[in-house]
Amino acid sequence: MESAIRYLRGDATDPQAKGPKVIAHVCNDLGGWGKGFVLALSRRWPEPEAAYRRWRRERARNDFGLGAMQLVQVERDRWVANLVGQRGIRTGHSCGVPVRYEAIDAALARLADPVLALGASVHLPRIGCGLAGGRWERVEPLIDARLCARGIAVTVYDHD
Template sequence: MGTDIAYVRGDATTPQGKGPRVIAHVCNDLGGWGKGFVVALSRRWPEPEREYRRWHRARAENDFGLGAVRMVRVERWLWVANMVGQHGIRTGGSGGVPVRYEAIDAALAKLADEAARLGASVHMPRIGCGLAGGRWERMEPLIRARLTDRGISVTVYDHG
C-alpha cells in the first residue's frame, strides 16, 4: 500500500502539512557542515549541526559512519534526520562523486522505521543530488522502496 512522492516548489526547511514531520537530508562522513542544504537548516535551528558535530567527534564510541541516521528534534512535532550518505566532499580532483547510494539506502531504511514509529511524514530536498553529485533517477527508486512503498508520505521540495 504505497503512496507516491509529492513534488512541490518551496523550502524543505518549512515542511508543509500537519502532524509529526521529519526533514531528511544527507551529510558527509568527514564531520564537515557548512555548504548546501545544511546552511538553510542551521539558519533555522542550531540543534542539527550541533548534534552532527557531537556525533562525529565521538565516532569512536558510536554508530557514526556511512548509512547511519541521527534524529534531532527541533520543534514539538518536527525532527531533522541527519543521514550519513556521502563519503568525503567534492574537491575538484577526479576522485568521482561523494554520494554513496548504498549508504543512503541503508539510512532511508532506518529513517522509515523512525518515521513509522513517530507516525511522521518525510520532507526533503532532492537528497544526494547537490554537492554530493548524485543523480535523482537513482535516488528516487530508493525513496520509493524504503518510504512510500511502506505507506510513508514523502514530499520533495524544489527551490524557487
C-alpha cells in the same frame, strides 16, 4: 512504476503538511557542515548541526559512518534526520562524486521505523543530488522502496 513521492516548489525546512514532520537530508562522513542545504537548516535551528558534530566527534563510541542515521528533535512535532550518505566532499573532479547510493539506501532504511513510530511524514530536498553529485533517477527509487512502500508520506521540495 510511478513514484508515490509528492513534489512541491518551496523550502524543505518549512514543510507543508499536517502532523509530525521529519526533514531528511544527506551529510558527509568527514564532519563537514557548511555548504548546501545544511546552511538553511542551521539558519532555522542550531540543534541538527550541534548533534551531527558531536556524533562525528564521538564516533569511536557510536554508529557514525556511511549509512548511519541520526534523528534530532527541533520542535514539538518536528525532527531533522541527518543521513550519512556522502563519502567526503567534492574537492576535485578526479575522485568521482561523493554520493554513495548504498549508504543513502541504508540510512533511509534506518529512518523508516522511527518515522512510522512518530506517525510522521518525511520532507526533503533532492537528497544526494546537490553537492554530493548524485542523480535523482538513482535516489528516487530508494525513497520509494524504503519509505513510500511502507506507507510513509514523502514530499520533495525544489527550491526556487
